[in-house]
Amino acid sequence: MNGTGTLRELFQRARRHDRGITYAARSGESDWTSYAELGNRMDLLAERLKQEQLRPNFIGAVWMAPTPECLAVIGAVILAGGIPLPIHSYMPEQDMLRLIRKFEPEAVFVSEEKLPILAEWNIQGEELPFYLYGGMASGPIAGISAAPRPVRRYTPPEAVRMIFLSSGSTGEPKGIMLSDHNMLSNVDAILDYTTLCDEDIVLLSKSLGYCSTIVGEWFAAMASGANLVLSGGFVHPFEMIQCVRTNKVTFLCTVPSAILPLIHSAKWAAEDLLTLRQLLIVGGPMPDVMLLRLADRLPHVRLTPSYGLTEASPRVSYLPYTQLRTKPQSAGIPINGVELAIVQDGREAATGQSGEVVVRGPNVMIGYYDDPDRTREILGPLGLHTRDTGYLDEDGYLHLTGRTDNALLVGGHTIYPEAVESVLLSFPGVPDAAVSAVEDLQWGHRLIAVVVSDVSTEPVKSPELHAWCVKRLSPALRPREFRFVTALPRTASGKLDRKALKSMVKEEEHVHRA
Amino acid sequence: MSIEHEELFFKVRETIAVVAKRLTSEVELDHTLVDDLGIDSIQILELLSALEDTFGFELDVDDIRPESFRSVQAVLHFVERKVAS
Structure with a gap:
């Protein structure tokens, strides 16, 4: 193509008559x-x-x-x-x-x-x-x-x-x-590294609101003539195993949080996923120890961690299976037609040097809808600025280290604390609130809301705040814990001190767990 | 209700209440987890692992059926079955 x-x-x-979509609803x-x-x-x-x-x-x-x-x-x-x-x-x-x-x-x-x-x-x-x-x-x-x-x-x-x-x-x-060119060039590159073909059965279980689901699963399956299994999503990874077994799925693309519980359970065996040939892991890094443990339990499956962002239609890089054991902590090499660079202070950094990950290629978006300022900020002369930081090693493999902004990863979703904070601040009786996170083995991050309670009024309670969030935020954005303080850490200029907030939350986490 | 059954019911309610960030007394047998108790997909997973820890069983692949986790009653039946086996 x-x-x-x-x-x-x-x-x-x-439009093949002999290939198509099996709709496997959660109801059975x-x-x-x-x-x-x-x-x-x-x-x-x-x-x-x-x-x-x-x-x-x-x-x-x-x-x-x-x-x-x-x-x-x-x-x-x-x-x-x-x-x-x-x-x-x-x-x-x-x-x-x-x-x-x-x-x-x-x-x-x-x-x-x-x-x-x-x-x-x-x-x-x-x-x-x-x-x-x-x-x-x-x-x-x-x-x-x-x-x-x-x-x-x-x-x-x-x-x-x-x-x-x-x-x-x-x-x-x-x-x-x-x-069209953004998405179809990405489909081509995905087909190239996954070798999807018309003998495959692709399981589509992520939300249809994601570019990764539409381009990386639906369009890729149609373009290669593979069958699709469309499920309404899974709550527990055992449901995913049932679906793979029943529908003889060969190809699956999922986020770390959806498979990590499997690593901790001894109640399934490789035979349960016998038909599976390739498992793509997207939406955030999987801890390398866990990745290797999963690889040991699924010796017949090509585990392929992949990195991308919607602005890149979405796929950017993948870790070839041959390098899984030598570089399990890496986000891999660029997909066909795409170039990666690390930029520090407006210049391309040398091998091994850290900076912002920048992407160039036919997959880079046209721009943000009705937002020329933000488009200019992110689409510079050097390429698409991903806001992810990292470095390229001597073999050209990408290693991600963090973010240039406040974004947090929860179960494959990129979350900006500011979005959650505005909902907390709209709760009557909350004068001030901020959101930080602690690292979480399964979800990547666990969101913690730090709420200032107004001493002059009836104190706000966690269940009320949780109920407020349930109505206004999708699950990944909801804080999993509410902590109450008299004031938030602020810098001399009065700005929220996110670094201090993070250490505050982290310190208390040790107290909670101790 | 036998004493064991009542104890089990209390422990199930208590476990659900902790996950749903509610008081145990607010969790009723006929409550649905999602609509009445506001439990979301992330909390369902938390609930499953809390049930495993509290009652000392391990989930099997075929245990997970959406209908088993629709209501407090369904969770109670599920736990009874797992504990008995």
Whole structure:
């Protein structure tokens, strides 16, 4: 494919009758759709969308449960000339409203179970300026009045084919605009290092709101002719084992937190995952001791830690299986067509020297949606600044060491403490709050909220704060512990002292554990 | 309810309460974990390992069924079954 062509062409071409998607719901229900049938569904909806005479390059926000219907809708938006904006199915409703205001989608697609939420918005007088679709069903939806907006504030560049969301330090998600070439060049490079083929069965279990799921699993499977198994996600890794066993999965891409509990359990054996041939680990580093322990227990599986970010469509590097035992702590070498550099003080650093990881290649995004300032900040003359720090060793292997900003990793999600803090500060009776983290073997980081309690009023309690967060934050963003203090550490200029906060939280952690 | 059963029920409620950051008295038999107690996917995993520690069993691959962790009642049945075996 050579990264050329378009997604539209991929959807037209990948229509085999003998390959397709098995939908394996958590309830145990299972259903098969061939790629040909999925293509027909895309065509039908795309035709209807064209009849609505939506603006060329309209934005279609897709807030749906992870089902084949959701994939068909994303495909239909592309075939109709639109730009899909996939949204995590678990996105809290207030965040969804904010997204609608920011991205002004001309069309919004929601699963049936979400319709009451929109009806409620209607009752509250919220304007719904878009065509609303209950999944693939078009036409007016009873009880909800929605009408499209005639103009939009910002028009994405012509080449934008999809927009993905990524968390931002202000608490507001960033819209990452990717072109056909961005995504298809990444698909090519992924197929190259994974050697996915039409004998494979790919398990897709991460949220469909992630670029990594859409490009690295769905598009990669379609492009290689591999079958897909779509699951509604797993709570426990044993469910993943059951799914692999039942559906004879050969290829799986997951985050460290989803497999780490397996390493601690003696209750499964390699035979349970006999069909699996390749396991990609994305979304954060896996401790090298754990990686090797897993490799020992799964000698027939090629474990492949991979590194990337949505701004790079998303894959950047991978650790070849042959180097797993010699460099288990490394994020590997760049994928085909991509170049890596380490930049320190505006210059490329020498081998072994630390700095910011910078990426160059056809996978680097067009820019952030309606945010030229931030786009300029991150897309410099040297390439895409990842905000990850690290170094390249003498063999050219990347080693990640930290971040240039405050971002934390929780179960594969990049979390900015600022986003959590704004929700805590909106709780009545919380005068000040900050979020830090301690290292966590399973999740990467465990978020800890440090809350100032106002002595003049009724003290705020953990359960109330937790309940507040449950309504407003997705699970990975919720603090797992609340600690109460009289004041937060601040610098001489009054800024929150995150370093002092971190050591405070860490010290107390020792006391708690002791 | 026999004494053992009552004790087991209390311990299950207590374990769920700790994970859900609630008082034991706030956890009722007919409560659902997600909707009534606000337990999220990360806490379900915490709950499973807390149950293993408290009751001294180890989960098997086929133990994990979504319906086993829908309500306090379901968790109680699950623990009873594991303890008995």
